[in-house]
Amino acid sequence: MPPKPPYVCLMNKDALHIVADNGFGGIEHRTLATVGDILALEQRLLGTIKALLGKSQGEAEPMFYKPRQVAALTGISEHTLRRKLRQRELEGIQQAGVKGSWLIPNEAVKALLQSMRRTS
Numbered sequence: 001m002p003p004k005p006p007y008v009c010l011m012n013k014d015a016l017h018i019v020a021d022n023g024f025g026g027i028e029h030r031t032l033a034t035v036g037d038i039l040a041l042e043q044r045l046l047g048t049i050k051a052l053l054g055k056s057q058g059e060a061e062p063m064f065y066k067p068r069q070v071a072a073l074t075g076i077s078e079h080t081l082r083r084k085l086r087q088r089e090l091e092g093i094q095q096a097g098v099k100g101s102w103l104i105p106n107e108a109v110k111a112l113l114q115s116m117r118r119t120s
Contacts, residue, residue, distance in 0.1 A: 047072035051113065064093070064103035073109065074116060 018030045033041075051073050065073075067081045082102060084090040091108040094100045 043072045044075045048075070061106055063106055065106065065109050067102055067104065070104055070109055070112070074112060 018028075020028050020030075047069075067078045067085070070076070070081055071078045081090065081104075085092040085094070085102050085104070090104065090112065092102045092104045094102050
């Protein structure tokens with residue numbers, strides 16, 4: 001529950017904070033979000049906007065995506081995507097053995113986005 005006014009929102013290099021009078025003569029400090037949280041949200045929003053706008057004219061669609069790119073498009077964490085890849089719930093190709101990075105085909109990303117739209 002957000003504090004009642006009077007309060008001040010402050011942002012430093014680490015986080016977004018609220019500083020408020022707690023009503024008992026003291027000051028209360030709460031962290032709303034870290035800068036990492038804000039940057040991650042920004043990346044997800046940019047990915048969603050790009051997906052909604054579609055590709056620009058003359059821009060070729062990539063044949064494969066990295067988990068980081070799919071995470072930005074879908075809002076699913078990279079950890080969850082890699083788990084789905086390992087368990088074969090999501091189609092992908094692992095490069096150079098067990099420790100190799102994953103590539104996710106364009107068709108698999110489109111199918112994932114469509115399934116997400118159907119469930120929402």
